[in-house]
Amino acid sequence: MKSVIIMDILLDTSVLLDFMLPYRQKHERAKILINFLSENNHTLYTPSHAWFEAVSAINCEARINPKDLASVKIYRGNKKINIIQISIDKKFTDNHLSLPLPNLKSADMIYAVIAIKDKMILLTEDKKLLKEVNKLGGKALNIESAISEFINSVS
DSSP: OOOOOOOEEEEOHHHHHHHHOTTSTTHHHHHHHHHHHHHTTOEEEEETHHHHHHHHHHHHHHHHOGGGGTTOOOOOOOSSOOEEEEOOSHHHHHHHTTSOOOSSOHHHHHHHHHHHHTTOEEEOSOHHHHHHHHHTTOEEEOHHHHIIIIIITTO
16 A cells, blocks of 8 residues: 655535535545545645635525435535635735736636645646646646545555
8 A cells, every 4th residue: 555645635616516415426426535635634725715606506506406405504614524715815816916827717717826826736627627727737636537646546
């Protein structure tokens, strides 16, 4: 068994939702991944705005299929999974606007600049965001490639 190298991991809202919502197609795989990362002392981050994105996405999904959301509870802190919130404040803006900014919508741009500037691995299911981060010298993975890289490589 190989040793695990501890990494800082940035969670996109798509991965957070897959982890939190049992009815989503990638829920089980996201749960395996997030639990593994947490149990192996990787530090998990998400920008503060991700929780608003999550609520918005859940509201949209509720309009489409309300029965799926009957038992969903929004993440309010979990003793087992610690996700550190990154504040989007003046200090953040001053530190992160110096990069060449990617051509992404505003919320995705925040994930990209954090991943690149702070050298975090971004976990996302957003193909455009993943491609842009990797193109600009950062590292972004989807759930399946992260499982291959983190879990399968230490087995």
